[in-house]
Amino acid sequence: MTTQTDIIKDTIYERIAEINDENVLNAIKTLIDNLENQAINQITSKRDLTGYIKEWVKSM
Template sequence: MQDQVLKEKIIERINQIEDVNILKSIEILFNSSEEEIAKFLTFAIEQNKNADVSETNEYTDYIKEWVKNM
């Protein structure tokens, strides 16, 4: 049951996003294998722990690193 609630929260959050570039980035992520998604998210979490830059720069760095690792 928790899985379904989590999925619904994720869908709800995605539906709130208006920025087309963010949606395209999410689409690219979702079109990747589960292994690549896990690598990306692990990297993003680690970067977030050590982050002292703006949110925009963080996401740009995450996406660049993720694309590089594909």
């Protein structure tokens, strides 16, 4: 599982490195900062971030 996670992280880092739009990078950072870390054996709650993202884009 750790190897698979490392591959996913590397792929994400590569794709983020290709982004030149500062607003998109700020949006990604905001989303990452708001992620909740929970243990694998805990039930994760899903949050609908659609409204949050729409309001964030409007404020830009």
